[in-house]
Amino acid sequence: MSKEITSRSTDYSQWYNDLVIKGGLADYSAVRGCMVIKPYGFALWENMRDALDKMFKDTGHVNAYFPLFVPKSLFEAEEKNAEGFAKECAVVTHYRLKTDPNKKGALIVDPEAKLEEELVVRPTSEAIIWNTYKNWIQSYRDLPILINQWANVVRWEMRTRLFLRTAEFLWQEGHTAHATREEAIAEAETMLGVYADFVENWMALPVIKGLKSESERFAGAEITYCIEAMMQDGKALQAGTSHFLGQNFAKAFDVKFSDKDNKLDYVWATSWGVSTRLIGALVMAHSDDEGLILPPRIAPWQVVIIPIYRGEEQKAQLDGKIKELIQQLKSAGVRVKYDDNDNARPGWKFAEYEMKGVPVRVAIGLRDLENNTVELARRDTREKFTVPIDGLANRIVNLLDEVQQSIFNKAKAFRDSHITRVDSWDEFVKVLEEKGGFVSAFWDGTEEAEAAIKEKTKATIRCIPLNNPKEEGKCVLTGKPATQRVLFAQAY
């Protein structure tokens, strides 16, 4: 079997697609823009989901589930939100099919089964959730509400890409309700911190925390916080967002509460989400021309063991030692795959698990059995070394940590070397064209300048970094006075 991967230098997009398909994460489907997440890809998602879920619960949140469908009248209640999403909504208009009288075996939409009110397939759940919160909140004693849901959403995107932008995707969305503005803002900031923590420490992907400019803000939000990551081709990718929604949704859905002094006020809101898009970020940021490189903490398999033998007899000799090793690794909390499939030879397996990005490989043969050794190989650097079998589990646990750290360091070095400070328009254009990455430049704060820059260079303001130092300068485009640098980049 030849599973050649297109190299990054030949065709970066094709390289990415090859990794996803040939690495076994996902497949195309018969539905435009929708993918099948295969078991290996889903196991990766499950690990990410489990880690995040624990972090949400540790910060006081609980899970719930709200309907997939949103009645149109609810959807349109918060005007800006509705407007922002209107052009990419799937809409249910009928509830029944019937057999086609003109064509045997075919079905048509039954015109008599038209819904009185159309149902919008959720592109996000603020509307249905705030409509529900209205019933749950009367007093400050009912607050805060700290709910998260794991769900699928649909956004009818014009152009889709595996994981990065699919018509249907899996995500989590947190929706919280608070008694004060300050508390809600603190919540949005806390969750941004949770995301940054997760993406950096679990996915080994360094991010920049920041604020979105007004034009990039979530529809219906007052503040959108984001984490931005850098891909290997120099394009930025929004890895997560956390929104302070003010009282917009409370007003749209008439959600009021009595405070301690029995005064009525609207409830303050946040929402925050990350999606399967993170998998796309992971693939693009770490992998190489040999295949995926997965960080140990979320890799479905952290270690693969490959036996090398001639004939059943030798296999039997190895098996005892390997079973013992698997047991040790498992009790050390390591996710281990033992591939003793006889159909494929070792070389084939080596290549296959490199493609799948398994962080550490253990090869063990008769030679090792005699010497009391194994061959260890790490995926990220492709280094191999022969080590004693005694104390192997411990050594592997340490190696996994090292790999995790090393992948992060590499991504961080790349990211840091792709933040360029520029002070002139010529430089700005040149850096974006030739080098890519983030460009740190002064911006006069106007939407006009932002739009003009996008028009000329395709670069958008990815974020205004948190704790950005105030500086005196001149807007890189207009030359008008500016008070701070912001990060521009072309983005996915």
Add this chain to the structure above:
RNA sequence: CGGGAGGUAGUUCAGCCCGGUAGAAUACGUGGUUUGGGACCACGGGGUCGCAGGUUCGAAUCCUGUCCUCCCGACCA
């Protein structure tokens, strides 16, 4: 939504221009030799050629229509 490519075996594709018994590689099954970086031999199973019409003695191939996917672009909280 504009432009491009494509739909034939599980997969990748050839065949189509010039109509005449559906092919290759790979994967799969059986047997054997192999096994420390993508093994080899032999035999074998597997396809209403996206769908619907039409032309023809005869259509994967020509004509018309239609559906779907992918890529590039515009769009993208």
